[in-house]
Amino acid sequence: MTSTATNAVQRGRGGIRPLNIKPRRTMNWTLWAGLGLSGLLVTVSIAAQFWTPYTPTKPGVGDPLMAPSAAHLFGTDKVGSDIFSKVMAAGLTDIGITLIGVALAFVIGTLIGSLTGFFGGAVDAIVMRGTEIIQSFPALLLGMLLVSAVGGGLINVVVVVAILGFPGYLRLARAEILSKKSMEYADAAVLMGNGRLSVLFKHLLPNSLKPLVSFSAINASWVAIIVSSLGFIGIGIEPGSAEWGSMIAAGRDQISNWWVTFFPGVAILLLAMAFYLLGDAFADREVQ
Amino acid sequence: MTRTKLAADDMLAVEGFSASFDLKGELRPVLKDVTFSLPSHSMSAIVGESGSGKSLTALSVLGLAPRRLVRTSGQIRYRDSVLTELSERELRTVRGARIAMVFQDARAALNPVFTVGHQLEATVRAHQKVSRKQAKSLAADALASVRIPDVSRRMEQYPHQFSGGMAQRVALAQTLLCDPELLLLDEPTTGLDVTIQADVMDLITTLGAERHMTTCLITHDLGLVGQYCDRVIVMKAGEVCEQTDAKTVFSTPTHPYTQLLLDASELKQRDTTERRIIA
Amino acid sequence: MTVNADISRTRLPIMRVQNVTKTFSTISAGRRTHLTAVDQLDFTIAAGETIALVGESGSGKSTAAKCVADLLAPTEGTISMDGAPTIRPGRRARRRDHRRVQLVFQDPNGSLDPRQTVRQVLEEPLRNFFGNNRGELRRRVRELLADVELDESLLNRRPRELSGGQKQRLGLARALAVEPEIIVLDEPTASLDVSTRGQMLALLERVQRHTDVAYLLVSHDLAVVQSLADRVLVMYLGSIIESGPTDRVFTNPQHPYTKALIEAAPKMEYRALRSAWRLDGEIPSPTDRPSGCLLTNRCPVVQPDCHAQRPPLVAVDADHLSACIHPELLSAPSMDARTAS
Ligand SMILES: Nc1ncnc2c1ncn2[C@@H]1O[C@H](COP(=O)(O)OP(=O)(O)OP(=O)(O)O)[C@@H](O)[C@H]1O
Numbered sequence: 083m084t085s086t087a088t089n090a091v092q093r094g095r096g097g098i099r100p101l102n103i104k105p106r107r108t109m110n111w112t113l114w115a116g117l118g119l120s121g122l123l124v125t126v127s128i129a130a131q132f133w134t135p136y137t138p139t140k141p142g143v144g145d146p147l148m149a150p151s152a153a154h155l156f157g158t159d160k161v162g163s164d165i166f167s168k169v170m171a172a173g174l175t176d177i178g179i180t181l182i183g184v185a186l187a188f189v190i191g192t193l194i195g196s197l198t199g200f201f202g203g204a205v206d207a208i209v210m211r212g213t214e215i216i217q218s219f220p221a222l223l224l225g226m227l228l229v230s231a232v233g234g235g236l237i238n239v240v241v242v243v244a245i246l247g248f249p250g251y252l253r254l255a256r257a258e259i260l261s262k263k264s265m266e267y268a269d270a271a272v273l274m275g276n277g278r279l280s281v282l283f284k285h286l287l288p289n290s291l292k293p294l295v296s297f298s299a300i301n302a303s304w305v306a307i308i309v310s311s312l313g314f315i316g317i318g319i320e321p322g323s324a325e326w327g328s329m330i331a332a333g334r335d336q337i338s339n340w341w342v343t344f345f346p347g348v349a350i351l352l353l354a355m356a357f358y359l360l361g362d363a364f365a366d367r368e369v370q
Numbered sequence: 371m372t373r374t375k376l377a378a379d380d381m382l383a384v385e386g387f388s389a390s391f392d393l394k395g396e397l398r399p400v401l402k403d404v405t406f407s408l409p410s411h412s413m414s415a416i417v418g419e420s421g422s423g424k425s426l427t428a429l430s431v432l433g434l435a436p437r438r439l440v441r442t443s444g445q446i447r448y449r450d451s452v453l454t455e456l457s458e459r460e461l462r463t464v465r466g467a468r469i470a471m472v473f474q475d476a477r478a479a480l481n482p483v484f485t486v487g488h489q490l491e492a493t494v495r496a497h498q499k500v501s502r503k504q505a506k507s508l509a510a511d512a513l514a515s516v517r518i519p520d521v522s523r524r525m526e527q528y529p530h531q532f533s534g535g536m537a538q539r540v541a542l543a544q545t546l547l548c549d550p551e552l553l554l555l556d557e558p559t560t561g562l563d564v565t566i567q568a569d570v571m572d573l574i575t576t577l578g579a580e581r582h583m584t585t586c587l588i589t590h591d592l593g594l595v596g597q598y599c600d601r602v603i604v605m606k607a608g609e610v611c612e613q614t615d616a617k618t619v620f621s622t623p624t625h626p627y628t629q630l631l632l633d634a635s636e637l638k639q640r641d642t643t644e645r646r647i648i649a
Numbered sequence: 650m651t652v653n654a655d656i657s658r659t660r661l662p663i664m665r666v667q668n669v670t671k672t673f674s675t676i677s678a679g680r681r682t683h684l685t686a687v688d689q690l691d692f693t694i695a696a697g698e699t700i701a702l703v704g705e706s707g708s709g710k711s712t713a714a715k716c717v718a719d720l721l722a723p724t725e726g727t728i729s730m731d732g733a734p735t736i737r738p739g740r741r742a743r744r745r746d747h748r749r750v751q752l753v754f755q756d757p758n759g760s761l762d763p764r765q766t767v768r769q770v771l772e773e774p775l776r777n778f779f780g781n782n783r784g785e786l787r788r789r790v791r792e793l794l795a796d797v798e799l800d801e802s803l804l805n806r807r808p809r810e811l812s813g814g815q816k817q818r819l820g821l822a823r824a825l826a827v828e829p830e831i832i833v834l835d836e837p838t839a840s841l842d843v844s845t846r847g848q849m850l851a852l853l854e855r856v857q858r859h860t861d862v863a864y865l866l867v868s869h870d871l872a873v874v875q876s877l878a879d880r881v882l883v884m885y886l887g888s889i890i891e892s893g894p895t896d897r898v899f900t901n902p903q904h905p906y907t908k909a910l911i912e913a914a915p916k917m918e919y920r921a922l923r924s925a926w927r928l929d930g931e932i933p934s935p936t937d938r939p940s941g942c943l944l945t946n947r948c949p950v951v952q953p954d955c956h957a958q959r960p961p962l963v964a965v966d967a968d969h970l971s972a973c974i975h976p977e978l979l980s981a982p983s984m985d986a987r988t989a990s
Pocket residue numbers: 391400419420421422423424425426427436438474809810811812813814815840841842
């Protein structure tokens with residue numbers, strides 16, 4: 083469809099849109115829903131650092147395994163901690179690891195990808211093989227292997243998440259730069275007295291960022307799930323700490339007390355969804 | 371000067387069309403009361419100053435103007451429908467199939483990541499129910515008709531491997547494949563030498579007659595206008611300043627700007643006698 | 650036109666293009682084919698001179714232009730400035746100083762960074778080459794805009810917010826900003842209306858008078874070529890087939906392609922009579938160039954001996970060269986018979 087005359091131009095010219103008196107409302111709801119949801123999650127997690135209904139890690143604030151009630155909105159776990167407070171407090175860990183991991187992967191992947199795409203040659207070929215190898219493993223399996231090799235802990239999990247994610251950015255950045263390299267404005271930049279690196283970083287890379295940004299949002303939703311999966315398996319963050327995945331793990335043997343696992347699960351889902359919606363909205367804007 | 375009463379046999383009528391750019395609430399007018407019509411089966415030309423709004427007018431017909439351009443008055447009629455009232459969905463059925471356009475920057479109209487053949491075939495299949503093989507041969511014929519040699523190999527190349535003029539001809543071929551009723555050509559031959567330009571213009575004229583097409587050519591070349599067009603619309607600074615028969619433009623231009631264009635078309639020749647250079 | 654006293658003095662070339670050939674290899678249907686875009690190009694450019702490159706669409710003009718501007722490395726041959734070869738074939742040679750040769754691209758849209766504003770486009774070369782301070786930058790940018798007749802209100806616009814002709818003038822302005830010795834102009838006036846075109850040509854002449862810059866002009870607009878160029882090179886299928894002083898090539902073309910080109914130029918009349926001297930037939934592909942004269946399959950007066958071998962460029966008189974072995978047929982009366990039929 084993108085290849086008929088008019089549609090092809092629509093993407094080529096960027097800002098072209100129908101001429102109406104009233105600006106047409108596009109499918110903006112994904113953007114607003116994504117922004118709203120992530121805003122809510124972030125606000126709640128930050129607020130939880132200052133105030134929660136109960137001290138999140140303190141056992142025995144209620145009886146063990148109480149069903150949700152007015153006093154304990156999400157119920158209590160088997161040591162009697164308040165699940166609502168714990169879910170709130172865990173937000174910062176999950177969101178923080180996800181964001182930092184994604185940012186690391188973004189920067190490293192984009193940097194290497196644009197350099198190898200721009201300069202090509204043997205290094206490029208080797209790097210591409212390398213990313214293929216990383217990507218040929220199932221991500222979670224590789225994550226488990228890496229974490230058990232380097233050990234758990236906050237920083238290690240962040241690094242492992244970045245390692246899992248960066249090949250995606252690398253390949254995307256490389257493809258973008260490769261297609262931009264043959265554009266005439268790259269030649270023009272050379273004529274205007276730019277060195278090779280400044281052509282790359284001042285002209286080609288800024289024009290390649292949009293797809294990378296929308297990819298990073300989609301990627302973040304996937305990273306959020308990996309982070310909590312590692313917690314669930316019990317090899318990521320210290321088991322039993324305030325982290326959604328570990329909370330689910332702790333409730334694994336209490337199927338009949340559904341609330342212990344249900345609420346952290348919903349939180350993970352919401353976080354993944356928030357990132358996903360944002361990514362979708364960015365990708366949409368780009369097509370327009 | 372401009373006709374306000376529009377004949378029923380006009381294919382397209384732009385009526386008092388004004389539009390402004392919306393710059394954060396402040397309106398900067400670019401098209402001012404543009405009024406002209408394209409009679410059915412005619413070949414008209416829009417000529418005029420660079421930056422006078424020729425391309426924006428054509429884009430507005432297709433509903434493809436930049437999003438910040440807002441209509442402040444007037445309308446654009448195509449046959450019985452008012453294009454400026456149609457929704458995006460309705461416009462889509464008109465665009466390409468009934469009204470098609472060759473854009474001023476032809477290369478931007480081609481997708482850099484697909485081969486030329488792929489894009490032409492996709493156009494064929496979007497407009498006709500044909501097999502893959504038939505689509506390919508129709509696409510090849512279209513390329514050959516715009517004088518591109520060695521078609522089978524060229525179909526497998528990417529747009530950046532084409533010269534400027536060849537990319538322009540590919541865009542034209544793609545548009546002709548849509549088999550439109552109304553064809554808007556925004557400077558379609560600027561990258562072509564005069565011999566191929568003549569071939570391409572002959573092709574457009576012939577196809578236009580065969581398929582009963584109405585054509586509107588945006589150009590800076592009054593020579594082309596004289597050779598091929600029936601009517602001329604002259605634009606300056608967002609306004610239509612003259613609309614008349616091509617013949618009268620050359621014999622008795624009324625508007626001073628038209629006269630100026632005619633005069634400026636003839637350039638004095640460089641006096642090279644004193645500038646001989648010994649290599 | 651008033652000519653400076655020093656322009657008529659004997660000039661030495663500042664650039665020498667010797668036997669430059671550029672081939673592209675493309676892979677189609679699994680086979681590698683070689684496309685000869687430019688074949689054995691040979692010419693010199695002197696300071697203050699304007700050389701025009703005209704020819705069929707796809708004949709290799711832009712490729713030649715990019716080789717001259719050091720954006721493409723020739724496959725064979727050398728391009729030297731002041732006698733020192735700076736571009737050697739085969740590899741992407743160490744950059745020549747781009748201050749000396751600038752290029753105005755054929756595609757004004759594709760050659761502008763979509764994210765740069767007009768101001769940034771013009772400031773970039775001024776910063777990189779002259780390290781101008783802020784006040785100086787402002788002044789120069791304003792001056793350049795005025796030179797190319799662009800309004801200052803455009804300063805903060807991006808390319809997609811400019812009309813075709815405005816983008817083209819911006820491309821010219823940034824090349825002028827560098828104040829080079831040679832400017833390659835690839836279709837500099839293609840999307841300008843005739844009155845703006847006139848102003849651009851006047852600007853180019855003025856700049857040339859003041860700075861002695863040389864132009865290599867690629868254009869399909871023969872009126873522009875006639876008004877600007879001292880010498881013309883006519884290209885067909887990658888080769889120069891005729892070259893000489895502009896006035897003589899235009900009044901007395903010595904190659905059937907040149908003649909067809911000149912006669913096909915639209916006249917400023919309503920339904921002007923068209924010349925019968927037209928080139929029909931398939932345009933040959935640059936991957937598969939005819940072995941004899943390049944025009945054999947389209948030439949209206951082709952002779953049996955034209956197929957034998959590629960005719961070399963030979964002097965018709967002093968500095969007017971042509972690659973046609975039967976120039977006498979160009980004015981043959983048989984052509985009038987064709988007109989009548
Ligand atoms: N997206 C945009 N935002 C702001 N201004 C714009 C935009 N597009 C065009 N313009 C301005 O609107 C005016 C008309 O532009 P248009 O492209 O229609 O000119 P044109 O007549 O086609 O000129 P040319 O012959 O040079 O192509 C110009 O002054 C241009 O700068």
